[in-house]
Amino acid sequence: MNSESTTLLQGTLDMLILKSLVAGEMHGLGVSRRIQQITGGTFVVKPGSLFPALHRMEEEGWISSFWGDSENNRRAKYYRLTKAGRKQLEVETKRWGRISWAIAQALEAS
Amino acid sequence: MNSESTTLLQGTLDMLILKSLVAGEMHGLGVSRRIQQITGGTFVVKPGSLFPALHRMEEEGWISSFWGDSENNRRAKYYRLTKAGRKQLEVETKRWGRISWAIAQALEAS
Protein backbone atom coordinates (compact mmCIF):
# COMPACT_ATOMS: atom_id res chain seq x y z
CA MET A 1 0.00 0.00 0.00
CA ASN A 2 1.27 3.44 -0.67
CA SER A 3 0.41 6.94 -1.72
CA GLU A 4 1.23 8.69 1.53
CA SER A 5 -0.90 6.32 3.55
CA THR A 6 2.18 4.26 3.91
CA THR A 7 2.38 1.93 6.80
CA LEU A 8 -0.67 3.11 8.54
CA LEU A 9 -3.10 0.42 7.91
CA GLN A 10 -1.94 -2.86 9.23
CA GLY A 11 -4.69 -5.32 8.61
CA THR A 12 -6.87 -2.95 6.68
CA LEU A 13 -5.56 -4.17 3.38
CA ASP A 14 -7.43 -7.41 3.92
CA MET A 15 -10.65 -5.55 4.41
CA LEU A 16 -10.20 -3.56 1.23
CA ILE A 17 -9.43 -6.68 -0.77
CA LEU A 18 -12.48 -8.46 0.58
CA LYS A 19 -14.63 -5.46 -0.12
CA SER A 20 -13.33 -5.25 -3.67
CA LEU A 21 -14.30 -8.80 -4.37
CA VAL A 22 -17.88 -8.20 -3.32
CA ALA A 23 -18.32 -6.65 -6.75
CA GLY A 24 -17.51 -10.01 -8.33
CA GLU A 25 -14.58 -12.21 -9.11
CA MET A 26 -11.50 -10.56 -10.53
CA HIS A 27 -7.78 -11.13 -10.94
CA GLY A 28 -5.00 -9.66 -8.83
CA LEU A 29 -4.37 -6.47 -10.71
CA GLY A 30 -8.08 -6.03 -11.03
CA VAL A 31 -8.35 -6.04 -7.26
CA SER A 32 -5.56 -3.51 -7.09
CA ARG A 33 -7.31 -1.21 -9.53
CA ARG A 34 -10.60 -1.56 -7.80
CA ILE A 35 -9.12 -0.61 -4.46
CA GLN A 36 -7.61 2.48 -6.00
CA GLN A 37 -10.98 3.28 -7.50
CA ILE A 38 -13.18 2.84 -4.46
CA THR A 39 -10.83 4.76 -2.21
CA GLY A 40 -10.79 7.73 -4.54
CA GLY A 41 -7.19 7.12 -5.46
CA THR A 42 -5.95 7.35 -1.90
CA PHE A 43 -4.70 3.78 -1.68
CA VAL A 44 -2.44 2.27 -4.26
CA VAL A 45 -1.64 -1.35 -3.54
CA LYS A 46 1.60 -2.50 -5.11
CA PRO A 47 2.34 -6.07 -6.17
CA GLY A 48 4.68 -6.65 -3.27
CA SER A 49 1.83 -6.00 -0.89
CA LEU A 50 -0.99 -7.42 -2.93
CA PHE A 51 0.14 -10.92 -3.75
CA PRO A 52 1.39 -11.93 -0.34
CA ALA A 53 -1.94 -10.74 1.05
CA LEU A 54 -3.89 -12.64 -1.58
CA HIS A 55 -1.98 -15.83 -0.90
CA ARG A 56 -2.38 -15.48 2.82
CA MET A 57 -6.09 -14.85 2.51
CA GLU A 58 -6.55 -17.86 0.30
CA GLU A 59 -4.83 -19.99 2.92
CA GLU A 60 -7.20 -18.64 5.50
CA GLY A 61 -10.07 -19.65 3.28
CA TRP A 62 -11.51 -16.18 2.76
CA ILE A 63 -11.04 -16.27 -0.97
CA SER A 64 -10.64 -18.99 -3.58
CA SER A 65 -8.84 -18.82 -6.88
CA PHE A 66 -8.83 -20.34 -10.34
CA TRP A 67 -6.90 -19.72 -13.52
CA GLY A 68 -8.65 -18.04 -16.38
CA ASP A 69 -8.16 -15.58 -19.19
CA SER A 70 -8.15 -11.87 -18.61
CA GLU A 71 -10.09 -9.36 -20.67
CA ASN A 72 -6.85 -8.88 -22.58
CA ASN A 73 -6.47 -12.52 -23.40
CA ARG A 74 -3.76 -13.16 -20.89
CA ARG A 75 -3.47 -15.84 -18.28
CA ALA A 76 -4.73 -14.53 -15.00
CA LYS A 77 -5.58 -15.92 -11.63
CA TYR A 78 -9.06 -14.99 -10.59
CA TYR A 79 -10.18 -14.63 -7.02
CA ARG A 80 -13.62 -14.86 -5.55
CA LEU A 81 -15.05 -14.40 -2.10
CA THR A 82 -15.91 -17.47 -0.11
CA LYS A 83 -18.65 -17.65 2.47
CA ALA A 84 -15.98 -17.36 5.17
CA GLY A 85 -14.66 -14.31 3.35
CA ARG A 86 -18.00 -12.55 3.54
CA LYS A 87 -18.13 -13.30 7.21
CA GLN A 88 -14.64 -11.97 7.65
CA LEU A 89 -15.49 -8.79 5.81
CA GLU A 90 -18.32 -8.26 8.21
CA VAL A 91 -16.05 -8.83 11.19
CA GLU A 92 -13.45 -6.43 9.90
CA THR A 93 -15.99 -3.81 9.00
CA LYS A 94 -17.31 -3.83 12.52
CA ARG A 95 -13.82 -3.65 13.89
CA TRP A 96 -13.08 -0.69 11.70
CA GLY A 97 -16.19 1.01 13.00
CA ARG A 98 -15.09 0.60 16.59
CA ILE A 99 -11.61 1.79 15.87
CA SER A 100 -12.48 4.84 13.86
CA TRP A 101 -15.03 5.78 16.46
CA ALA A 102 -12.44 5.50 19.22
CA ILE A 103 -9.93 7.60 17.36
CA ALA A 104 -12.51 10.20 16.54
CA GLN A 105 -13.27 10.40 20.25
CA ALA A 106 -9.61 10.80 21.04
CA LEU A 107 -9.11 13.56 18.52
CA GLU A 108 -12.09 15.47 19.80
CA ALA A 109 -10.96 15.25 23.39
CA SER A 110 -9.71 18.36 25.08
CA MET B 1 -1.76 -1.61 21.87
CA ASN B 2 -4.43 -4.13 22.52
CA SER B 3 -8.01 -4.78 23.37
CA GLU B 4 -9.15 -6.29 20.11
CA SER B 5 -7.74 -3.44 18.10
CA THR B 6 -4.64 -5.48 17.93
CA THR B 7 -2.30 -4.80 15.15
CA LEU B 8 -4.50 -2.55 13.22
CA LEU B 9 -3.07 0.80 13.80
CA GLN B 10 0.48 0.99 12.70
CA GLY B 11 1.62 4.53 13.24
CA THR B 12 -1.51 5.64 14.98
CA LEU B 13 -0.03 5.08 18.39
CA ASP B 14 2.19 8.10 17.84
CA MET B 15 -0.81 10.25 17.12
CA LEU B 16 -2.58 9.13 20.27
CA ILE B 17 0.47 9.78 22.39
CA LEU B 18 0.92 13.24 20.94
CA LYS B 19 -2.73 13.99 21.44
CA SER B 20 -2.56 12.84 25.05
CA LEU B 21 0.24 15.23 25.79
CA VAL B 22 -1.71 18.20 24.53
CA ALA B 23 -3.47 18.09 27.90
CA GLY B 24 -0.17 18.79 29.61
CA GLU B 25 3.00 17.03 30.64
CA MET B 26 2.68 13.59 32.15
CA HIS B 27 4.70 10.49 32.77
CA GLY B 28 4.63 7.27 30.75
CA LEU B 29 1.92 5.41 32.54
CA GLY B 30 -0.04 8.61 32.68
CA VAL B 31 0.02 8.75 28.90
CA SER B 32 -1.13 5.17 28.79
CA ARG B 33 -4.07 5.88 31.06
CA ARG B 34 -5.01 8.98 29.18
CA ILE B 35 -5.11 7.13 25.90
CA GLN B 36 -7.39 4.56 27.42
CA GLN B 37 -9.57 7.34 28.72
CA ILE B 38 -9.93 9.42 25.58
CA THR B 39 -10.59 6.40 23.41
CA GLY B 40 -13.39 5.24 25.64
CA GLY B 41 -11.41 2.23 26.76
CA THR B 42 -10.96 0.89 23.25
CA PHE B 43 -7.19 1.21 23.22
CA VAL B 44 -5.02 -0.15 25.96
CA VAL B 45 -1.36 0.57 25.43
CA LYS B 46 0.91 -1.82 27.26
CA PRO B 47 4.40 -0.93 28.50
CA GLY B 48 6.08 -2.96 25.78
CA SER B 49 4.44 -0.79 23.17
CA LEU B 50 4.48 2.46 25.05
CA PHE B 51 8.09 2.91 26.07
CA PRO B 52 9.71 2.06 22.78
CA ALA B 53 7.33 4.52 21.15
CA LEU B 54 8.13 7.19 23.70
CA HIS B 55 11.87 6.73 23.21
CA ARG B 56 11.57 6.83 19.48
CA MET B 57 9.46 9.95 19.56
CA GLU B 58 11.89 11.69 21.85
CA GLU B 59 14.67 10.88 19.39
CA GLU B 60 12.59 12.40 16.64
CA GLY B 61 12.23 15.53 18.71
CA TRP B 62 8.47 15.43 19.06
CA ILE B 63 8.54 15.17 22.82
CA SER B 64 11.05 16.02 25.54
CA SER B 65 11.47 14.43 28.93
CA PHE B 66 12.68 15.14 32.44
CA TRP B 67 12.72 13.20 35.68
CA GLY B 68 10.38 14.18 38.43
CA ASP B 69 8.19 12.77 41.14
CA SER B 70 4.84 11.23 40.43
CA GLU B 71 1.63 12.01 42.30
CA ASN B 72 2.42 8.88 44.31
CA ASN B 73 5.83 10.06 45.31
CA ARG B 74 7.70 7.81 42.94
CA ARG B 75 10.39 8.58 40.43
CA ALA B 76 8.83 9.12 37.06
CA LYS B 77 9.92 10.40 33.70
CA TYR B 78 7.70 13.17 32.49
CA TYR B 79 7.10 13.94 28.85
CA ARG B 80 5.98 17.12 27.20
CA LEU B 81 5.14 18.11 23.66
CA THR B 82 7.70 20.09 21.72
CA LYS B 83 6.87 22.55 19.02
CA ALA B 84 7.83 19.93 16.45
CA GLY B 85 5.50 17.53 18.24
CA ARG B 86 2.54 19.84 17.83
CA LYS B 87 3.35 20.15 14.18
CA GLN B 88 3.59 16.40 13.88
CA LEU B 89 0.25 15.92 15.56
CA GLU B 90 -1.27 18.22 13.01
CA VAL B 91 0.32 16.28 10.17
CA GLU B 92 -0.88 12.96 11.52
CA THR B 93 -4.35 14.24 12.22
CA LYS B 94 -4.71 15.37 8.64
CA ARG B 95 -3.41 12.06 7.44
CA TRP B 96 -5.89 10.24 9.58
CA GLY B 97 -8.64 12.35 8.08
CA ARG B 98 -7.68 11.41 4.56
CA ILE B 99 -7.40 7.76 5.41
CA SER B 100 -10.63 7.39 7.28
CA TRP B 101 -12.41 9.27 4.54
CA ALA B 102 -10.98 6.94 1.91
CA ILE B 103 -11.96 3.84 3.80
CA ALA B 104 -15.42 5.15 4.43
CA GLN B 105 -15.71 5.67 0.67
CA ALA B 106 -14.55 2.14 0.04
CA LEU B 107 -17.00 0.61 2.48
CA GLU B 108 -19.89 2.52 1.01
CA ALA B 109 -19.05 1.48 -2.52
CA SER B 110 -21.30 -0.95 -4.24
Add this chain to the structure above:
DNA sequence: AACCCTCCTATTGACACTCTATACGTGGAT
Protein backbone atom coordinates in the same frame (compact mmCIF):
# COMPACT_ATOMS: atom_id res chain seq x y z
C1' DA C 1 12.00 -11.78 -37.33
C1' DA C 2 13.35 -8.76 -33.88
C1' DC C 3 11.86 -5.48 -30.80
C1' DC C 4 9.41 -3.10 -27.29
C1' DC C 5 5.60 -2.14 -24.39
C1' DT C 6 1.97 -3.47 -21.43
C1' DC C 7 -0.30 -6.89 -18.70
C1' DC C 8 -0.05 -10.13 -15.00
C1' DT C 9 1.81 -12.95 -11.47
C1' DA C 10 5.42 -13.71 -8.25
C1' DT C 11 9.42 -13.56 -4.88
C1' DT C 12 13.10 -11.71 -2.13
C1' DG C 13 15.21 -8.97 1.40
C1' DA C 14 14.92 -5.30 4.31
C1' DC C 15 12.54 -2.62 7.56
C1' DA C 16 9.31 -0.89 11.02
C1' DC C 17 6.14 -1.54 14.52
C1' DT C 18 3.69 -3.94 18.09
C1' DC C 19 3.15 -7.73 21.18
C1' DT C 20 4.20 -10.97 25.03
C1' DA C 21 6.95 -11.85 28.58
C1' DT C 22 10.05 -10.56 31.77
C1' DA C 23 12.82 -7.77 34.91
C1' DC C 24 13.91 -4.55 38.53
C1' DG C 25 13.53 -0.85 42.06
C1' DT C 26 10.62 1.54 45.35
C1' DG C 27 6.77 3.20 48.38
C1' DG C 28 2.83 1.97 51.08
C1' DA C 29 -0.18 -1.18 53.35
C1' DT C 30 -1.17 -5.28 56.21
Add this chain to the structure above:
DNA sequence: ATCCACGTATAGAGTGTCAATAGGAGGGTT
Protein backbone atom coordinates in the same frame (compact mmCIF):
# COMPACT_ATOMS: atom_id res chain seq x y z
C1' DA D 1 8.35 -9.30 56.64
C1' DT D 2 5.53 -9.64 52.93
C1' DC D 3 2.82 -8.36 49.27
C1' DC D 4 1.00 -5.38 45.91
C1' DA D 5 0.79 -1.27 42.95
C1' DC D 6 3.58 1.93 40.61
C1' DG D 7 6.83 3.06 37.12
C1' DT D 8 10.37 2.26 33.76
C1' DA D 9 12.74 -0.74 30.76
C1' DT D 10 14.36 -4.46 27.38
C1' DA D 11 14.58 -8.80 24.69
C1' DG D 12 12.63 -11.77 21.31
C1' DA D 13 9.25 -13.01 18.27
C1' DG D 14 5.86 -12.30 14.96
C1' DT D 15 3.63 -9.86 11.38
C1' DG D 16 2.86 -6.99 7.59
C1' DT D 17 4.34 -3.74 4.16
C1' DC D 18 7.56 -1.94 0.99
C1' DA D 19 11.01 -1.45 -2.81
C1' DA D 20 13.14 -3.83 -6.08
C1' DT D 21 13.27 -7.25 -9.18
C1' DA D 22 12.07 -11.09 -12.22
C1' DG D 23 9.91 -13.25 -15.99
C1' DG D 24 6.41 -15.06 -19.19
C1' DA D 25 3.07 -13.83 -22.70
C1' DG D 26 0.24 -11.07 -25.97
C1' DG D 27 0.01 -7.17 -29.27
C1' DG D 28 1.89 -3.91 -32.15
C1' DT D 29 5.63 -1.94 -34.94
C1' DT D 30 9.42 -1.94 -38.04
